[in-house]
Amino acid sequence: MLANLKNLIRYRGLIQSLVARELKARYRGSVLGFFWSFINPLLLLSIYTFVFTVVLPNPNPVTKPYALFMFCGILPWNWFASSLLEASNSLVSGGNLIKKVLFPAEILPMVNVLANMVHFFLGLTILAAFVIGYRHWPDLPGLLWFPVAVLVQLVFTTALALFFAALTVHFRDIRDLLSNLLMFWFFATPIIYPWLDPNVIAYRRFFDLNPFTHLAVSYQEILFFPGPVGHARWLLALGVLSIGLFFAAYWFFDRLRDSFAEAV
Amino acid sequence: MTYAIELEGVSKIYRRYSGRQFSTLKSALLQRNILQNLRPNEVFPALTDVSFTVPRGSTYGVIGKNGSGKSTALKLVAGITKPTTGRVTVQGRISALIELGAGFHPEISGRENVFINGIMLGLAKREIQERFDEIVDFAELRDFIDAPVKTYSSGMYMRLGFAVAIHVNPDVLLVDEVLAVGDEAFTHKCLNKFGEFRRRGKTILLVTHSLSLVERFCDEALWLDGGRTMEHGDPRRVVDAYLTKVERDEAAQLAQTTARAVEDASRHEQAGPSTGEATVSGPPGEHESQPTEGRWGSREVEIVDVALLDRQRAQAFVFQSGDPVAVRLKVRAHRPTADFVFGVGIFNAEGVCCYGTNTYLEDMDPEALDGDVDVTFAMEGLELVEGTYKLDVAVHKRDGYPYDYHRLLYTFRVNSRVHDVGIYRPRHAWNFSGNVRFKDDRS
Numbered sequence: 001m002l003a004n005l006k007n008l009i010r011y012r013g014l015i016q017s018l019v020a021r022e023l024k025a026r027y028r029g030s031v032l033g034f035f036w037s038f039i040n041p042l043l044l045l046s047i048y049t050f051v052f053t054v055v056l057p058n059p060n061p062v063t064k065p066y067a068l069f070m071f072c073g074i075l076p077w078n079w080f081a082s083s084l085l086e087a088s089n090s091l092v093s094g095g096n097l098i099k100k101v102l103f104p105a106e107i108l109p110m111v112n113v114l115a116n117m118v119h120f121f122l123g124l125t126i127l128a129a130f131v132i133g134y135r136h137w138p139d140l141p142g143l144l145w146f147p148v149a150v151l152v153q154l155v156f157t158t159a160l161a162l163f164f165a166a167l168t169v170h171f172r173d174i175r176d177l178l179s180n181l182l183m184f185w186f187f188a189t190p191i192i193y194p195w196l197d198p199n200v201i202a203y204r205r206f207f208d209l210n211p212f213t214h215l216a217v218s219y220q221e222i223l224f225f226p227g228p229v230g231h232a233r234w235l236l237a238l239g240v241l242s243i244g245l246f247f248a249a250y251w252f253f254d255r256l257r258d259s260f261a262e263a264v
Numbered sequence: 265m266t267y268a269i270e271l272e273g274v275s276k277i278y279r280r281y282s283g284r285q286f287s288t289l290k291s292a293l294l295q296r297n298i299l300q301n302l303r304p305n306e307v308f309p310a311l312t313d314v315s316f317t318v319p320r321g322s323t324y325g326v327i328g329k330n331g332s333g334k335s336t337a338l339k340l341v342a343g344i345t346k347p348t349t350g351r352v353t354v355q356g357r358i359s360a361l362i363e364l365g366a367g368f369h370p371e372i373s374g375r376e377n378v379f380i381n382g383i384m385l386g387l388a389k390r391e392i393q394e395r396f397d398e399i400v401d402f403a404e405l406r407d408f409i410d411a412p413v414k415t416y417s418s419g420m421y422m423r424l425g426f427a428v429a430i431h432v433n434p435d436v437l438l439v440d441e442v443l444a445v446g447d448e449a450f451t452h453k454c455l456n457k458f459g460e461f462r463r464r465g466k467t468i469l470l471v472t473h474s475l476s477l478v479e480r481f482c483d484e485a486l487w488l489d490g491g492r493t494m495e496h497g498d499p500r501r502v503v504d505a506y507l508t509k510v511e512r513d514e515a516a517q518l519a520q521t522t523a524r525a526v527e528d529a530s531r532h533e534q535a536g537p538s539t540g541e542a543t544v545s546g547p548p549g550e551h552e553s554q555p556t557e558g559r560w561g562s563r564e565v566e567i568v569d570v571a572l573l574d575r576q577r578a579q580a581f582v583f584q585s586g587d588p589v590a591v592r593l594k595v596r597a598h599r600p601t602a603d604f605v606f607g608v609g610i611f612n613a614e615g616v617c618c619y620g621t622n623t624y625l626e627d628m629d630p631e632a633l634d635g636d637v638d639v640t641f642a643m644e645g646l647e648l649v650e651g652t653y654k655l656d657v658a659v660h661k662r663d664g665y666p667y668d669y670h671r672l673l674y675t676f677r678v679n680s681r682v683h684d685v686g687i688y689r690p691r692h693a694w695n696f697s698g699n700v701r702f703k704d705d706r707s
Contacts, residue, residue, distance in 0.1 A: 014383045021380055025371040028412070100366035101384055102343050102358065261345045262278060 001254045007104060015107055015114065022115040037122045041078065045071055045126075052192060062225070063194050065134045071127055072223045073191035073216040076149075079120035080157050080212065081182045086112040087161035088168045088178050095264035105260050106253055109165040113158050117150075127223070142222045142229045149218045152235055156211065156242035159249040166253045169263050191216050214238045267355070268436050268467035269318040269341055274350030276311040276336050276491075310336040311491045313350070318484070320355075321465040323458075325482035325499060327475060327506055333491040334471045338362060338440050341469060356435025356467070359385055363440075364425025370414035374405060377413050378428055385432045395431045402453070403427035423450060430457055437461060440471045455481075475503045511582040511679060518581035518675050525673045529559035557654070557672035565604060565633065565659050565667035569594035572655070572676050573640075585680040585689055589646045593639040593657055600634040604667070608641045609656035610648075611672060618648060618687050624662055647689045650680040 008015075027036050049067040052058050063069040087109035091098060094108045131137065168174040189212045190200060200207065207213045214234040221229045229235075311333045318324040326334045339345045340352050342360040367384045368377045378399055382392040392399075400409050403423040405416075413421065430437075439458075458481065461468055472478060478485050478499050485499035487506045495505045573590040574580035583589055591608055607622030623630070655674035660666045680689075 013389060014380075017380050017383055017389075021369055021372055021376065024376070025369050028371040096363070096366050097384075099344065100360075100363035102360065103367075103384060258346050261339075 001251055004104065004106075004254060005250065008106070011104060011107060015111060018107065018111045019114045019118065022111055023118055026115075037119050038126055041071075041075065041123045041126060044074065044078075048074070048192060058193065060194050060197050062196055065136060068127075068130050068134050068136055069194070069220065069224050070192055071130060072220045073189070075120055075123045075127060076153055076215060076219050077186060077189070077191055077212070078123070079116045080153065080215075081186070082119070083113040083116040083157050083161055084164055084178060084182065085175075086116070088164040088175055091165050091169050091260060092172070092264055098260050098264055105257060106162060106165075106250070109161040110158060113154065113161050117154060120150075131223075136224070138223050139226060139228070145218065145222050145229045145232055145235070148232075148239070149215060149222060149235060152239040152242055153215050155246050156215070156238065159242060159246040162246075162253045163249040166256045166260075169256070169260055185210070185212065189213055189216050190220075195220070211238055211241070266320045267317045267353075268320040268322075269316075269324070269355075269469060270351075270353040271317070271337075271340070272315050272351045272353075274311055274314045274337075274340060274347045274352060275309065276333075276340060276345065277348045278308045278310050279306070309491050311340070311347075311488075314488070314491070314493050315350075316486055316493070316496055318467055318469060320467055321462075322483040323462055323468040323470060323481055325478035325485040325502075326469070326471045326488060327473070327478055327485060327503065328488035328494075329510075332488040334488055335362075335440055336491075337488065338438050338469065338471050341436075342438050354436060357386060357432070358436045358438060359429050359432040359434035360438040361426065361429045361440060362438065364422045364429065365413075366425070368413050368421065368425065371412055373411060374400075374409040374413055374416070374424055378409075378424065381425070381428045382432070385429060387432055399424075399427045399431050402431070402457075404450075419447070426454065430454075434466070436467045436469065438469045438471075441473060475506070479503055507679070511677075514677055515581040518677060521675050522581070522673065525557055525675070526559075526670075529557060529670070529673055532558070559668070559670050559673065561658075561660070561666035561668040563668055564599060565595060565597045565601060567593050567657060567659060567668045567670060568596050568636075570655070570657055570670065570674055572674070581675070582677045582679060583646055585648060585650065585678050585682075586645045586691070588642070588644055590640050590642040591655065591657065593641075593659075595633075595637050595639055595659060597633045597635060597637070600632060602630055602632055603661045604630045604633045605658075605660055605662055606639050606641075607656070607658045607660070609658075611654045611656065612648075612687055613652045613654075616687065618653065620656070622658075630662070645691070646678060647691065648678045649684050649686055649689050650678055652677050 027034055030036065045067060048070055052070070053066050058066055090108040090112050091105060094105075097103050097108070098105050164174055164178060188207075188210055190197075190207065193200060195207075195213070195217045214231060215238065218229065218231045218235045221227075221231050314333070314337065316324075326337060328334050336345070338360070339362070340347055341354055342358055342362065343352075343354070344360075344362075365377075365381070367381050369380070375396075378396065379389065379392050382395075382399075383389065387395075400406050403420070403426070405420060405424055408416065408420065413424075416424070437458075458468060462481075468481075470478070470482060482499045484497060485502040486496040487494045487502050489509070494509070495502045569592075571579045571592045572581065572583075573592055574583065575588050577590070593606065595606075597604075605622050605624040607620070607624075609620035610618045612618055653676055654672040655676065656669075656671055657674070658666065658669045658671075660669065
């Protein structure tokens with residue numbers, strides 16, 4: 001297992017070019033091309049903003065301006081959710097590669113996670129535009145935590161991506177299961193409602209069990225809420241958990257590796 | 265002696281989960297016996313106890329019919345799958361020409377795909393940069409290299425895949441039946457490239473159906489059948505053994521075809537399509553308008569049995585071109601007659617009459633026929649090119665009135681090591697005088 005992990009370093013050039021290919025190929029042939037990376041989150045944002053400021057206004061004043069608040073949570077969530085959905089399918093759709101080319105299969109889900117990370121970074125520029133537009137500046141020292149949050153999310157997402165990718169090879173219904181699970185998970189995470197809401201606090205223990213709560217809240221504290229990043233300790237704990245999770249998922253993936261070429 | 269590839273007692277068993285057809289989690293969970301369901305209930309041995317070694321710098325051919333385990337063996341050597349038992353050792357960088365362009369992404373350009381494919385096959389970016397022009401020239405795709413791969417024809421796609429794989433500059437090259445991808449010129453280019461590999465002391469493992477390629481190119485060969493080693497060693501010997509087996513299988517199949525045709529024909533007996541109408545008694549087949557197989561006639565004289573006999577006078581269905589062949593008819597005359605003609609005709613698969621004759625045409629005047637007799641039509645040499653042929657036999661009156669007519673009921677096969685064309689192969693030899701030389705077969 002460790003040898004295989006070390007092997008991955010040799011393949012970093014391949015991962016790099018596959019990510020580049022993924023990004024290039026995604027919008028090839030579409031008129032707006034790369035702009036879709038911006039348009040998607042913008043559209044999402046305008047819908048949610050309309051719903052939660054006009055139709056069902058959020059009474060909690062801490063969420064003003066609401067669009068910006070929500071965007072801080074929805075960007076990382078999109079990275080997370082798209083990565084898992086794509087990665088769970090990656091081994092099946094890349095079956096040709098696994099069957100015909102000697103190729104470390106874990107690269108495929110990892111490429112999905114990384115490509116979506118690039119989209120996440122692109123989305124950040126829109127976030128920056130909103131920050132400037134609303135003149136709602138984050139605290140500078142808190143921003144130092146931002147790379148940590150990204151790193152924790154990267155490890156956490158990769159771990160789950162590996163797990164689901166390996167499992168989908170044997171159980172194709174993981175894909176459908178996952179899209180429903182993610183829907184549920186999205187609403188169970190304080191992304192469109194604030195963590196500080198009294199109704200949420202009542203169920204705090206429940207929310208604490210959800211790993212993505214800590215990521216979303218961390219992003220919100222770093223980018224949106226004034227004051228120090230109080231959630232940093234949770235973030236670090238999640239980081240440690242994610243590393244453990246990654247090794248477990250990698251071990252699981254490694255155990256199933258030999259069956260991929262036959263089962264996909 | 266150093267070996268580039270070494271297989272020791274390798275077996276590969278594929279598992280089939282026929283009880284878990286839809287492979288859904290739900291059904292697995294619902295049935296509660298998830299563990300039992302995950303256990304294979306059927307196994308398929310793709311390879312059984314196969315051992316061979318390929319010395320460094322040699323070319324090794326693997327032959328066998330479809331499903332004999334050739335490709336599995338190659339995948340094991342490539343490391344794509346792991347053996348169930350046994351050991352596979354390979355030394356040096358491998359490049360596998362198993363499926364060309366397997367990693368190509370249709371939406372991006374040929375240029376980008378060359379880079380990504382090259383990296384996948386183990387090249388560094390810099391190495392691809394250096395070889396890029398060479399690759400593109402080899403694939404003959406200079407004008408299209410910046411077009412998306414989805415616009416390529418399948419030939420272009422394969423050529424590009426081949427070009428990348430061959431420029432990986434491996435120590436061990438694995439080739440799985442990929443020479444059929446291009447036109448004649450490209451195939452020659454590929455063969456030249458293989459030749460160059462050989463000269464540079466690289467190891468090649470070749471899986472192919474082209475036996476002549478194995479004979480010409482390989483230092484050693486392996487014949488797999490049903491996942492077991494049937495023969496290995498000198499390519500000519502292995503190919504010969506393989507061909508013998510193929511012939512035996514073919515003969516069995518032809519015997520079956522013939523038996524079925526005869527049975528069918530006897531069941532749907534025709535009353536005789538042209539009783540008495542055929543005025544001229546030509547060779548059978550010539551005056552016959554009926555193109556399909558069948559049997560008809562009055563049966564006053566009956567052909568009870570038809571057999572093709574080989575050199576040893578034993579019944580056979582497969583012959584080598586030029587072999588002596590005899591057609592033996594067992595004929596029973598139910599009442600004595602003085603008006604009879606025996607005829608034989610040979611047709612190729614397209615229905616062209618290759619040869620036809622009868623005793624009347626050859627000026628044999630019938631006098632008497634009674635009881636059980638044997639009629640043998642002996643050919644000194646069956647001078648036909650390779651192919652499947654059908655046989656007509658008949659006994660009829662001089663005016664064409666059929667006693668018993670067997671049309672295209674008997675199938676036989678002529679095999680040949682020379683793939684010449686046409687129908688008839690005259691006995692021949694090439695003679696040269698002056699300064700004419702041919703290269704040695706194995707270059």
